[in-house]
Amino acid sequence: MERRYVRGHYEELAAEYDEHWIYGPDYVPWMSGRIADALRLGPTDRIADIGSGTGLFAREVAKQLQPRHPVLCVDPSEAMLRQLGTPPPADLTPIVASAEDIAEGRTRLPYEQLDAMWLKESVHHVADPARTLRGLADRLAPGGRLLVVMLPATIQYPLFEAALARFEELQPDPVVIEEHLRAAGLGADLSHVEHELRIEREKYLGMVRARYMSLLSTFSDSEIEKGIEEMRAAHPEPVLVFPDRFAFVLGRRGGRPA
């Protein structure tokens, strides 16, 4: 997806982002717990959330982990990072930078090396994932872990047909991301986590109208309205129930942690 377009999308969405993503009270703690488990996070780890957005998950990970070093929240969108709070909480450090800026060394992090980092639903915004993931992997300490959390190549969301088709066009395949991590010299492994979403139909239609997924920004207002009509006809039920499935692609650098 075109860069400027993506930036504009998140600048506009920033203030409402958390509202759209908190489907229910359990979602953020559940996902944050899965991320912390997969990365085997410990309180002394030096951690970064790359493409952290508003820090929704970093905040919860920090709450569960009580890290000794602040979790670095890296995102190119200042508007998204501003949602961390002013000033940000002591256990989170915002850094305005893209994954590429970190990978290429254009932005230096406060930690020489990282023990763990994750990219949750941000890898699809990276122009050259093979190169960028290699650059990020190079920032890992011995024994360091890198987790890519992403939607699978196909999803079962109750969206209109054209949106589902465009998702499949744009979404990178987790298997290819796993290959990139191997090529970057990491031991890599692909697994999935899933939970059931229950969301009032009218709330979900409002999220679609607000273009809660960046792919929806590729549709005009009239295409979105037409899509919403299609969704209304296909889903007369007042509460939409559908699986939310995520690929977890985990890479691990060899060697013993210091």
Ligand SMILES: C[S@@+](CC[C@H](N)C(=O)[O-])C[C@H]1O[C@@H](n2cnc3c(N)ncnc32)[C@H](O)[C@@H]1O
């Ligand atoms: C779907 S949001 C996910 C935010 C957060 N990880 C979450 O799960 O709530 C995607 C985020 O990726 C960020 N982003 C866009 N391009 C990026 C890039 N090249 N490198 C890192 N992050 C990027 C956007 O600014 C946005 O905050």
